[in-house]
Amino acid sequence: MTDIHAQLAKAVGDTNLFAGDAIEDRYRTDLSGILRAEPGFVVRPRTVQEVAAILRAANAEGIAVTTQGGRTGTVKGAVPDKGAIVLSLERMSAIEELDPLSMTITVEAGATLQAVHEAAEAAGFLLPLDLGSRGSATVGGVISTNAGGLRAVRWGVARDMVLGLEAVLADGRIVTGLKKTLKDNAGYDWKHLMIGSEGTLGVVTRATLRLRPIPRTTMTALIATDGFDKVVALLRDLDIDLGGQLSSFEVMWQDFYQMITEANRAKRAPPMPASYPFYVLIEAMGGDPVGDPARFEAALAAAIERGQASDVVIAQSGRERDALWAVREDLMEPMRKLWPMFAFDVSVALGDMAATAERAITAIRGEYPNALILTYGHAGDGNLHFVVGVGDGSPAAEHRVDLAVYSAVAQAGGSISAEHGVGLTKRDYLGFSRTPDEIALMRILKAALDPGNILNPGKILPPSSSLQ
């Protein structure tokens, strides 16, 4: 028994410490499915004090710690290094308090997004953060990657919903700031440094999240449009016409729409022909069951009038709404065709979306003329997703496609990661969307908070010896 083994056993007890063959496979990877290396230990603390004891021991011994939530990330941010300690928060999943007057919920970091949704909804509240992987993604995970999702156009991303945070620093210091206040300017707002830092600056253990009252109405429509300039104008005009109700604005390129509706044709008929260059799925949520649907229809009629919409289907029931969302979300089966595939999550200014997409697609086709490319995204947030299949899953092919996409993003001054994080997958491209001085500042912060470099080392920041 090594010294660190004994210390970890003391911290969490023998029944929650695993090593060697006793480590289950799920701790070795994330949604990318790539096994990286053999972790030395898996620990499953139950309390923040246990997390602190684990980090104190790891810091003293200089052993890397990779924190895991639901392991539904896609950029290998939660994939451990060889010999590292995997710190799984799965046992810290309590919904601690829902405060209906203050409209907040305080939860442990290992709670799944879905568990928080259910607790909120039972009390009449909405946590607007929603993603496809809600059943496995944890609060700690969505905070560590600053996840965005389907309603960011109205309610923002994870960062915008975190009122209070508790985190453990590399040296085991527990920093607790579990405020329920919407405004707090009493000194540096350190929680924003933890949010989105992918477990490299601290371990998030608990959060207080802002809730909203559940809206009374939900209106959903699919809109076909014949140019991306019209998509941008449609967003601006619907934002005005719907007066604060627009909650989703998802764009799909023709290739995407065609492939998804074709592949799912046995399950459901396509809601409209695949003959249009762009499709937009919108949702609005309001408070007036009598007036809202009429206003929604009027806003869409006005969009047709202005030539921004060529075809419109409005969901008339919950079932029809699900069918429209399925066009955007029922991707698993259709995407098999593209396997082995490379997935991208980039963002650019709204005005640059069309040109950036075109430039990226042209560059990919320059390398691989027969590439299958699905383009879609949360257009309301300038967030583009590309899924690319070139019939070759090799690192060399991935690098060629990466360069094509990230060069287009860099040219528009965009971000290589809108909502998935950097992890290992995008690390070497950080310089495509951050200036050298920004990266230098990130290194200063990392060195200040984790001088021993034990927290998820090698994620986000390329090794210092590299060019960036």
Next chain:
Amino acid sequence: MTDIHAQLAKAVGDTNLFAGDAIEDRYRTDLSGILRAEPGFVVRPRTVQEVAAILRAANAEGIAVTTQGGRTGTVKGAVPDKGAIVLSLERMSAIEELDPLSMTITVEAGATLQAVHEAAEAAGFLLPLDLGSRGSATVGGVISTNAGGLRAVRWGVARDMVLGLEAVLADGRIVTGLKKTLKDNAGYDWKHLMIGSEGTLGVVTRATLRLRPIPRTTMTALIATDGFDKVVALLRDLDIDLGGQLSSFEVMWQDFYQMITEANRAKRAPPMPASYPFYVLIEAMGGDPVGDPARFEAALAAAIERGQASDVVIAQSGRERDALWAVREDLMEPMRKLWPMFAFDVSVALGDMAATAERAITAIRGEYPNALILTYGHAGDGNLHFVVGVGDGSPAAEHRVDLAVYSAVAQAGGSISAEHGVGLTKRDYLGFSRTPDEIALMRILKAALDPGNILNPGKILPPSSSLQ
């Protein structure tokens, strides 16, 4: 001529360097009006490169630098130390670019909020950040204090509108991250560390801000209510009923309403009697000129029905709207009665507002039975303002009132500063709303980014030798 004088002259030119008697009085203080000490120099750079040269020189010589915007802060955050360099950004006030497609505006930090409003409005856009001091407050200032203002309930605070930032670090390094993207998770989001740090971590020189389309309708009403529990319920229910349109929700205690309307009676008749315990000024903004006013009225009728509103006045014209806002904003004359007065800007969870206010008021009256106390705030954000006159402006009296208010805030787990910052005025009370570990983490960040402690030293963080 000292060495630093020569270096500063080289950086900005003789015509923008002032020392000794040549320093105008306005550079010595802020809105608190308290002269602190004699600065050594005032420099007025025109470019970010000049700012960098100033900081390099100051850092090399170990001379303090206090950055100034409009000097409309209230916590002495922009008041220089004796011998310090005042870095005034008044000449860096350009509106550089308004991008209508991306709905962003990029400006230099010295631009006033009003100048940005005017540029945005001329292009059909709204910058939702609005404060009484809009004519003097600068973009750099509102970012450095993370200002909130009158519409935070819908659009958030300054932090929520900053998409991109440029700042100069203590050593003169220029960090540029002027993104126009709404989502960016490519590494640590360092801009959030600068936002709200009151010039102690870097000098903000340029920002890209998110704009919104100008809403088509504005509806304003004053509501009287007979208990604070009803104020909280009213907020929640109006938030639902108005389905995303609620943009202001300002509460006034009876004392406040009575004093302001009495003192301004010669200018305008009070909109309703002063006999109610609480008054709420609400505003909603929407996109439907036909349907919005009716829906607004229906929501208020429902509030009366539920017993949440005892009396309601709806503005029927722009003039009536201004008159309702004057009840909340025309404070200068009435407040003279309280002089010398102490002003507070605290926040607590919505559910704790009434009890916290009552506890603070009781504690102040325990010390000063005849104290005049005005209580009001941005209730939609949990943000309370107290203005207290006890007929004694001495530091000892201020300290007694401070303790009364901040103890009540601490008991509710609130913040001693919602939107004004900490500066010098609240520095010694930081421990009332931050844990020792939070303050220790702030010190780590300050030491990492400003190892020579030249950036606005002594602001926010108490000297290390103090107990906190």
